[in-house]
Amino acid sequence: MSTKPVSINADGISEPFAAENVPWEEWSEGSRYGTRFRYLSGHGGATHVGVALEELAPGMESSLNHYHMLEEEQAFVLAGEMTLRLGDKTYRMKTGDHVCFPAGQKAGHSFFNHSDAPCRFIIIGEKNPNDVIFYPETGRVGVRLMGEGYDRSAKMDYWQNADTQQKPQK
Template structure:
């Protein structure tokens, strides 16, 4: 077994202690940041994502968002946090669970309102075609292309198309 995966020399994924998975962290400004261990990647998985995350006091995981094609789940292991779900807020504590079904058009984010770290599992699909909507900023992220768009930049299906001209490449008679 190497230090970056639980897959042995025979290509078999073996059991491992979560604490042996490399700890990663991110932060963006004063508001956002967390640390996490990608358990599923370490274990050789690529269809379902499982991460053991820790959210420090006063931090939020990410901007409020929802997924069009991916389902996400969160299970609180230790501590407490506030789930922002659309216009509502819910305090979640150890033993609480929530599911964010694909296509549920209500943004969600997690915020640690306490003075202690909160540890939880995040479980979700890894759909390469997912579209993620960020209601607060109006951003739409298309995972397949790696691009983001503004929701306000929508256009009609026929906008920009000349509907009166002959098709390009039409054979000459």
């Protein structure tokens, strides 16, 4: 995502801007995942709340199914329709529908465009630098502060690899 704000004037004030002036960015992974988006909050210089205008193409999924421990997300459908995968259930969402994913809600979420037309929606989320993200389908645990991911099944005992016999040096 773009991190250089462009709507900041010479006095350091964030000014209004048209969403259409924010460039589209795209990503994809294989034939299943991918989206294009306009990172509105980054364009405006925001540091605490992330807002993106996303467009999900037919047949594509927005992300790995996931949930956040410390970060809340919300989505509002502007045009089109898509399927929300939330825990064990699916929900059809259409223009005007809204959903909240409270921090710590242990139900993975992702969007899939089941329709024949693009679906446009706004996604809003905190930019919590300490967030921990769980990916139920893959067992991945993302630790944002460290910029790393871990395999949840590779659990360690608290004392594992610790020398419990050697006395500390004086």
